Amino acid sequence: MAYSSLLSLSLCFFVLFHGCFAQIEQETQRQRQQQQRFRTECHIDNLNAQEPTQRFESEAGVTEYWDQNDQQFQCAGVALVRHFIQRRGLLLPSFSNAPQLIYVVQGRGFQGAVIPGCPETFQSDSSSQGRGGRRSQQRGSDQHQKVRQIREGDILALPAGVAHWIYNDGESQLVLVSLLDTSNQANQLDENPRKFYLAGNPQQEQQQQGERQRQRQRWGQGQGQSRRQEGSQQSGSNIFSGFDEDFLADSFNVENELARRLQSRDDQRGRIVFVQDELQVLSPQRQEQEREERRWERDDNGVEETFCTLRLQHNIADPRNADVYNPRGGRLTSLNSLNLPILRYLQLSAERGVLYNNAILAPHYNLNSHSVIFAIRGNGRIQVVRHDGQNIFDGELREGQALTVPQNFAVIKKAGSEGFEWVAFKTNDNAMRNPLAGRLSAIRAIPEDVLINSYRINREQARRLKFSRDESTVFSSEYSAQRRRY
Structure with missing residues (x-):
């Protein structure tokens, strides 16, 4: 009897151990997927709004x-x-x-x-x-x-x-x-x-890109940069053009003339x-596809999908899908692995923002991702501040321009007179943002006495700092007008 009880207890510990071990392995694998990114360097003294080159x-x-x-x-x-x-x-x-x-x-x-x-x-x-x-x-x-x-x-x-x-x-x-x-x-x-x-036949495109990179190498960039460019300097057609024509014909069981058409060498x-x-x-x-999308949004728990049936698409411009909405300020819609499960494998997510004229997106920072902002319509003034308090970008982002905000760098956006719309690509499947002002901000979560002693202010000022802005994330311009009158 005692032996049987001991055996049962041992089996329980065995199952528990392997369950915990499996969870640890999953988390280790997830961390390993993120380690690749640490090879990049972020010694940035200045950011610029980028246009295609x-x-x-x-x-x-x-x-x-x-x-x-x-x-x-x-x-x-x-x-x-x-x-x-x-x-x-x-x-x-x-x-x-x-x-x-x-x-x-x-x-x-x-x-x-x-x-x-x-x-x-x-x-x-x-x-x-x-x-x-x-x-x-x-x-x-x-x-x-x-x-x-x-x-x-x-x-x-x-x-x-x-x-x-x-x-x-x-x-x-x-x-x-x-x-x-x-x-x-x-x-x-x-x-x-x-x-x-x-x-x-993308030969011309690849040739021009390769020549541009060779010029950069000749201008004396470092060995690490040279390794980065290596492999993109050759030109050519599509991948079939590198195979022997007879091999292709045999592989597809077609005549050689059709194999040559696959290679597209004369395609301009x-x-x-x-x-x-x-x-x-x-x-x-x-209409059928939209009904199917709505069904997924209502019923999907991420378990039913197989690799062959994974959803690869999600609309983030529909105002009905907004996560944050201020009728006087604008809206914000997030896309992550919770509402599009394939992003869990890609380790990417996205955000769609709309600010009405002169509205503000609360100063914030991204906890666990870089953010690449692409301006869709209108324009906005953006400021970015790095870890040492240095302002590394203070300028306008216009339609068609892009700006990268590195992880943990603080950023604030204010729309111009015509409003501002953007999409932000983020390098984490569940990117998280921490606002620094407003109802859900870090400042509001800090005790008054901590603020008083941190900023050398009185209690009334600390309370105004915490509670003067009741909006969360998206701020209307009305508060700014009230503050100026005050």
């Missing part, structure tokens, strides 16, 4: 790149790209060495992401109706992986190595801004953002090409 025209659009070697992007370990896709323009299939978040700034279209090993769940017969609204009997049947309708305000999440394409089926230009997290653990190469094309259209007629793909109607 390279522009490449394609047949059906334009691609712009921000300078990846700028110190603020190196600090965050990210790269920023923007695409302008014309009507009936197709962004050719490609994949990257780093996970990325894509924000739809303007327009609509649809996107396909090819997840390895997952089935082609969209299937048609010869009489089915395609995306363009016409019968496709002459085309025969087709099957492919899921295609997603996208619209302004959507965030698209893409793991490293997942090939994707985007098509503009709207009446206006489709504008996308993409952040690639090159310091992510998923990137095992180096901190260069690399695009691997499945189609097209660039990475965004025109589709002659409406693109014919299988996709649910937009």
